[in-house]
Amino acid sequence: MRRILEHPILKRRSTRTVKFYFEGKELEALEGETVAAALIANGIDVFGETERGRPKGFFCAIGKCSSCLMIVDGEPNVRVCITPVKEGMKVQRQFGRSDVSW
């Protein structure tokens, strides 16, 4: 379990859960959290692979480094560390640069 249930300073903000899908598997997230937080809470650290085939996870968690790019609802290159999770969202690992539509 990666969620902090008891904390000396902080109180939980939300206990409402939403369902989302990671690689087709249904997972639970807390409302208001980012996709990255939800994945980490579910024990998923590998968000994709680089062009060279190395595993990739998050690094800065504030939208600066682009280490956390994933495919969200079909859209590639989404920084999941600053994307709030939504009911029914489909999240997939991204391999390399994916199909970029600049």
Added chain:
Amino acid sequence: MVRTQLLVVGGGPAGLCGAIEASRRGVETLIADEGVELGGQLVKQTHKFFGHEGFFASVRGFEIAKRLKDQLNEHVKIMLQTTVVGIYEDVVVLYDRQSDATFEVQADYILLATGASERFIQFENNDLPGVYGAGAVQTLMNQFMVLPGKRFLMVGSGNIGLIVSYQLLQAGAEVAAIVEIADKVGGYDVHLRKVKRFGVPILLRHTIEKALGKERVTGAVVVQVDENFQPIEGTEKEFAVDAICIATGLVPSVELAAMANVKIEYVPELGGFVPYRDQNMRTNVENIFIAGDLSGIEEATTAMIEGRIAGLTIAQSITKMDLSKEIESLQNELVEFRAGPFSEKVRKGLSKFFPQRLVEYSREPQTDTGPIGKLRPIIECYENIPCNPCQTSCPTGAIEVPKNINSLPRIDYEKCTGCGICVSKCPGLAIFMVQENVEQGFDLVVVPYEMLPLPEKGERVVALSRDGKQLCEAQVVKVVRFPHMTNLVHLKVPSGFATQVRNFRVKKRENVFVCKCEEVTLEEIEKAIDLGFTDYEELRRYLRIGMGMCGGRTCRASVLSILSRRLGKSPEELLKGHFRPPIMPTKFESILRGESNEV
């Protein structure tokens, strides 16, 4: 096209403060921030701030963010999840993630408060999942309450490395070590002491050589370095950790400033490439201002002051009000905050842009530890940091931080009533209380405590030293809870330990069994002893200990040694209990069969 008088890029402490000051003077302000909530780095800071009351000293970072947001008025529009992607001569382009569309803003003035990003360092496998920025881990654990690992290695001992380590402990994680390449710790001594007293090892002159693992981090190799920071072969140490936090510094996010034709200069003391600005936070481009980490890596209090100065100067230009008095007083605040030794680098860096003023402070430490036998605070704050809540929180005026907030605090024991308020207010958790001979053979120590579980009155805990070493057993005699979560735990310790005990460890008691047959735990036995069951036979009758299938062979010796420890008696003095046959459970059936055999 959206029109606004002021566009604030970044809603951290600097941007918020700029918006507050400008909007208070009626300036139409738009704040764009790419995050999911306002507050920048503040939203993940759970520790209390230094500084003085005027700037939220002793208030926790996330609380400061709330208070700043509350100060925004009707002249402010907020756009979250919106990134400013480009600044052109006549227009600014923003991208709104929610609508997945860009739009344009025309602004008379721009305040850039984009903050900084974490410095990435080079070592083998530094791209593995599990190698995370310290700020990133802080975001996950304090903003979203998710821990991305169980056991962490912290790389870097600046304030961020120290604070995040402490917060990891609060979140229930383990910190295997903090490694620091320099020969001394970079952050404040009071932050260092907070982690040291939990026994976190600090490895100076060490760096990380590589991360281990295939899919994700499973360990780290740390190595000692020589005077030239080169690894010394043969000194490698391996740590079994599942996450590595990088806290090796921040780099100002200058991209937008640079594309807006702001002069960028290389000032290593300020964090590398930084935009030029004057004392009013105005850049070389007339209508572009900067504030906060973007203008030089410092901390949140100076970011707030800079933001206010920028906001006031912009409001002055737009409204033609005379705000020079307000601006000047904030500039003086900055001079005060930057007067201490920790700001030497920043002063040196800033002197490239404008001359620096110095103010005097006192370096004289408290030497007197007060009258023996009186309940009184001991202040262990020995560095000149800009901080004075100890002084301002004391209801009797017993503590003084003379001249200016960088001075060392001093206490007048005659004025002190021993109320303990300063202990719970000090953001450095650097104040303790002691009283000798509260009872024959015992002293009292009061420690500020921000961990879970909070012990209960009467509980026995393990007393720890300033280095987190086990010293003796202590008994909790009182727990005083404070609404801001720095609680005070009163510990009764053996005489002579009051000068050494500065922390404690709650004994882990869940599922610690002494008697497996009857499932009796250590905690139950200790409680029973405290209730007055002071010999083996009594405990046996009360708890059924030793009455199980093994006939006491597993637990008898343990119970006797627990009794001996708890009662302070030697094992010989304790009654060992009666020994009755059978020593192994023997069925009545078997006995009857045996008896009939004899017949």
